Amino acid sequence: xxxxxxxxxxxxxxxxxxxxxxxxxxxxxxxxxxxxxxxxxxxxxxxxxxxxxxxxxxxxxxxxxxxxxxxxxxxxxxxxxxxxxxxxxxxxxxxxxxxxxxxxxxxxxxxxxxxxxxxxxxxxxxxxxxxxxxxxxxxxxxxxxxxxxxxxxxxxxxxxxxxxxxxxxxxxxxxxxxxxxxxxxxxxxxxxxxxxxxxxxxxxxxxxxxxxxxxxxxxxxxxxxxxxxxxxxxxxxxxxxxxxxxxxxxxxxxxxxxxxxxxxxxxxxxx
Numbered sequence: 001x002x003x004x005x006x007x008x009x010x011x012x013x014x015x016x017x018x019x020x021x022x023x024x025x026x027x028x029x030x031x032x033x034x035x036x037x038x039x040x041x042x043x044x045x046x047x048x049x050x051x052x053x054x055x056x057x058x059x060x061x062x063x064x065x066x067x068x069x070x071x072x073x074x075x076x077x078x079x080x081x082x083x084x085x086x087x088x089x090x091x092x093x094x095x096x097x098x099x100x101x102x103x104x105x106x107x108x109x110x111x112x113x114x115x116x117x118x119x120x121x122x123x124x125x126x127x128x129x130x131x132x133x134x135x136x137x138x139x140x141x142x143x144x145x146x147x148x149x150x151x152x153x154x155x156x157x158x159x160x161x162x163x164x165x166x167x168x169x170x171x172x173x174x175x176x177x178x179x180x181x182x183x184x185x186x187x188x189x190x191x192x193x194x195x196x197x198x199x200x201x202x203x204x205x206x207x208x209x210x211x212x213x214x215x216x217x218x219x220x221x222x223x224x225x226x227x228x229x230x231x232x233x234x235x236x237x238x239x240x241x242x243x244x245x246x247x248x249x250x251x252x253x254x255x256x257x258x259x260x261x262x263x264x265x266x267x268x269x270x271x
């Protein structure tokens with residue numbers, strides 16, 4: 001029997017792990033099964049970039065990408081680069097354009113500066129210190145990671161309570177970078193304030209959205225087209241991680257996830 005009734009609305013295997021920074025609250029499904037993360041890879045890659053920034057190996061204001069763009073712009077999807085390929089759609093800071101190529105560009109810049117592959121840096125800077133034993137990221141830093149739900153949960157706990165970077169940089173990563181930018185949230189449409197931090201999507205007042213309608217606006221995280229998510233409520237000190245066997249479908253995940261996330265909050269008396 002599932003901890004949350006909404007889990008039964010999926011007609012394929014899914015797994016969910018919910019935790020505070022200290023204690024696991026619930027585990028549902030096969031949380032050790034290795035599944036693709038798709039864009040939940042981005043918080044992993046962002047954390048690797050933040051470690052390099054924290055160690056002053058690179059800087060947030062390093063020029064990278066199109067003219068006028070920096071690492072901060074690339075992390076916050078504000079560089080003007082398009083989703084997959086092609087020339088910049090506009091100048092930096094004009095609009096929030098969700099960009100896989102932006103994360104590839106970010107990784108290439110860091111790899112050149114560090115003299116190693118970004119995959120190797122991510123492994124040594126994040127995967128190994130956090131003991132993400134099932135996790136690999138050997139392709140694009142935008143979408144290539146695979147691993148277990150427990151590893152996604154561990155990543156979320158690190159996002160909530162950073163140990164690999166300074167608390168100040170951790171706080172900056174979950175605050176809105178370049179406020180007031182509109183744009184399209186993939187799968188959920190145009191948002192007037194399509195807020196992002198440094199690699200983390202911020203809930204804010206987005207509607208529709210994949211988190212609970214009543215979720216704390218400060219909630220941050222990411223979802224992926226593999227049917228995956230990780231979110232962190234920094235005030236309730238709560239983390240949830242989800243993986244499944246089917247890719248994201250707006251009429252399935254887009255409908256069930258908000259109900260499921262509302263159940264998680266209700267069970268913790270979070271309003």
